[in-house]
Amino acid sequence: MTTYKSTYRASSILLLVLFVFTMGQMAIAQTSQQRLQISENNKKTALASFRSNLISEYALERTKLKEVAKLNNWKIKETLANGKKIELQGIGADGSPLYYETYSDEAGLVSRASTLNTDGLMGLDLNGDGMNVGVWDAGIALQHHVEYTSRIAIGDENSEVDTHATHVTGSIISTGLKKDARGVANKANVISHDWTRDKIEVAEAAANGLLLSNHSYGIKADRVPDWYFGAYTKVAQDWDKIMYNAPYYLMVTAAGNAQKSMDNDTPTYGKTADGFDVLLGFTISKNNITVAGANSKIDNNGNLKSADVSAYSSFGPVDDGRIKPDLAGNGGSVLSTDAASNTSYETSSGTSMATPGVTGSLLLLQQYHEELYGAYMKAATLKGLALHTADDIDAEGPDYKMGWGIMNAKSAAELLNNKDFTSHVAEESLQNGDSFSFEVTANGDDTLIASISWTDVQSSVVNTGELNSTTAALVNDLDIRVTKNGQTFLPWKLNPAQANSAATKGDNKVDPFERIEIPNASGTYTITVTHKGELINDAQDFSLIVSGVLMTTCSIDAPEVALEQAEAAQVTLNWNDSDDALYEIQYKEVYQEEWTTEYISVNSFIWKGLSLDQTYSFRLRTFCSQNIASEYSDVATFTFMGEETQLETLSALSADSQIPFNVYPNPAVDEIQLNVKTSDTAVYRIMSTSGVELKMDAATNSRINVSDLPSGLYVLQIQDFDVNKSTKFYKY
Structure with a gap:
């Protein structure tokens, strides 16, 4: 086995200088050029071939659906007594009718996304401006609602306008004319589709650079036999295949509202009334994010004070024991746009309403990453970031009710901002037979957390009728370990046979995301990533996310400037050195309005071309990473007197300045x-x-x-x- 070690230098001077000079010109919207760049990273041939197969399958399925529905007296579309729309979308391997339904019941919008908005706690001015997100639902959204301000495109022109789709869309992009109805990404654009050809349309959109799509619907739980619950079926396989071949695309879906449905008589754990093992269909995909509903309280600083799972939200586990749902959205009734008129609003709830809050938050994180670093994250990085920074609830580690916890967009944004200072985010690739290692130093204040996330190849094995099959859907099984002085730290894992028990630490063989936590960490640790068996396609891309570390010893204290030497027409200024630092120097004649700016990596500066009896000013600050800088030093002022030149001090200034x-x-x-x-x-x-x-x-x-x-x-x-x-x- 070949081992390769990642080497790291805290400040890449050239990249940092380029960033400082160009940050004012960086686009934060998803431009056509950026979509093209994303598209070029897709496996285009595989996606095109798969989409062609989906189209053929769809045509055959629709013909068969009509025939079988007529034979069995099944309704193709139905509006239930509670107003919910359902539609026959497929026939299972055992002949069961598969109806899609929307997941509205009693839930709410994700928290902390507002901290990223223009008037948010972090002051980041992130609103999704120019960003695109897809919404697939029971129908299309009401296009000309006043809250959308022409930021919605209809993908299926002949589809019915749907209240649920309108509500979901508003939760993502409503402008906020009615303040309490403002969407998470209130300047973003939505492409609205109905659910009829969802896989075909998403495959095409993802191939063309779509980053995210929202799916607040799924298979109706009371119309399938027990083996469907938790099973990795063809629909999960198809969605995994789309995401594997379009590595920047991420599907976000609602977990469902079947916790109290009593529909699964033979769950993998406990009794039917316990509510475990009721996830269905594409919620069980490996590469997506499945969102549970939660009730939570957040303080004015964006800190989670309390949370519990909503009474309706569907529980895992899935049959192979993977951690599903992945995350939870903030619970409670959600006010959003309604389809009754272009100015109407309605309060609705359910995991359907928790999901767009998460989708909108993820869109803002993509926008923020592009603003900081000039590129979007792969879906595995975005998913890993969300799971890495989620707020853990009650017992340590993940669970089968809310996954890794409540989505925390604020913590995720802070981790991105602190990249290469107190955190590390990297997109790597592991070749067959190789291992990867990376050394980090704990910062001594925070829990050291190390995660790996990857978009896995779709499994070739799908369930066609076996009850509670434990066959793992994971194909390329990567492993993360953290070691120090002979001690090995292992990732979290769950046991589906003890679904209500706390998470333990050990060898995780089923999840395409692994996270290690080391409280009270100190000193230097080695992170190692390996794999089991043979990697399909001979390689596996993965994302490494680390927090609670010191990526540089650079100090963000403002430098103190001294005059080292003065001679004919020049002075040499120096200041206290900081390891791995880049210095931004600004200088001018004292009465000039504009500073001249330069960037250097050494702690001294020779200022040439000075004139006798002229007064000059100088200041500088330290960049410790691309986004982390010290305050400017006090302005160093001097009147050039040749070799007699001295810096003026505060004591030499006017009394008012004291x-x-x-x-x-x-x-x-x-x-x-x-x-x-x-x-x-x-x-x-x-x-x-x-x-x-x-x-x-x-x-x-x-x-x-x-x-x-x-x-x-x-x-x-x-x-x-x-x-x-x-x-x-x-x-x-």
Whole structure:
């Protein structure tokens, strides 16, 4: 077996400089060029061939459906007494009618996505602007609802407008004209389809660069025999095949509302009334995300205070013991758009309503990753990120009720922002017979968490009638291990025979996502990824996600500048060195408005071309990763006097500059006031805590408007001639 070790350098200077110069020009929408780039990574021939097969199968199935339905007096479409629409979509291997139904009952929208929005806690201004998401449902959404503002395209023009589809679509993209009905990604675009040809249409859309689709429906539980529950059937195989051949595409589906249905008389665990083993159809796919419903309470800072599974939400396990559902969306009634008119709204619930909240959150995370790094994540990375950062509930580890826990878009976004500083995200590939290793150092403050996620090949073995078959659907079985000083840490796993018991740690042989947690970690650890048996197709791509680590020893304290040497027409400035750092240097004549900016990787700078008796200013900050920077140093000011040049200190400045600098009120709501006088040339800057400039203007009076800033912590800098001061404030 060949072992290859990933080597890492915390700051890639060239990439970082390119990023700093181009970040203002980076597109955050999903452009046609980006969709083309995604498309080029797809297995186009395999997708085209598979789509052609699906079309042929669909034509034969529709003919057979009509014949068998007529023979058995089955209705093709039906509206139930509760208003729910169902439709005959297939015939199982044993001849059972497979009806699709929507999953509306009693649930809600995912939490924490709002922290990423324009007015959210993190101030990231993420709203899905220009991003595309597919919605397949019982029908199409009401296209001209006022909340959609022309951001919906109809994929099936002759389909019926459907209330459920309209509600789901609104949960993702509603503008928020009615505030409580605002969608998670309220500037995104939806392509709306009915469910009739879902696999065919998704295969085509994924081949053309679609990143995400929402499916808040599934097989009706009371019309199939017991062996269907938890079984890896052809429909799960088909969806896995689509996702494997389109590695950037991720399907998000509702778990269903069958917990109390009493439909499975022979579950893999417990009694029928316990509610386990009621997942069906494509919810059992390996590569998708299946969403449960939950009731939860979130505080004003986006922290989960309490949560439990909703009373209706379908439980796993699936027959081979995989962890399903994967995640849970926030429970509660959801106000969204309704199809009664272009201005109507309705409250609805169910895992159908939890799912679009998760889908919208995942779309925002794709948007954020593109904004930070100029590219979208593979589906395995996106799924792994969501499962890695989910809020664990009650007992440690995953469970068969809510998977890895409540979706936490805030934690996921923070992990992305801290990449190469306190976290690591990488898309790797394991060749047949090889192993992969990677060393990390725990940061000593947080639990060290290491995860691998991969889009697995569809299984060639599908269930056609065996009750509670334990045959694993996993094909390429990767393994992650973390070691230190002879001790090996293992991933979480669940036992379907003890479905209500807490997770244990051991060799996980069934899940295409594995996560290891090491509380109170300290020192250096080695992460190793291997595989069992032979890899189908001789290789397996995987995503590695690590948090709670120190990827660099770089310090984000503001540097202290000193004048090392002065000679004819130049000075040499230096500052305290920081390992693996990139320095952003800004310098100018003191009365100039604009700074000249350079980037270097050493802790000294020779400033040439100076003139006698001219006064100059200099400041710098440290970049420890692409997104993590220190505050600027105090401005170093000097009048060039040849070899006699000296930096001026605060004690040499005016008495007014010695007044302690702060702002009030702090926290602020609409404006802040300064406690120092400023001249007519004074300038203020408001920065994020990671060093990104958000606002700059003249500070000609003591009041500064902050009403347009999202809630959060900020740094205020005042530059007034040769005086530079900074302080922090919080904006409600």
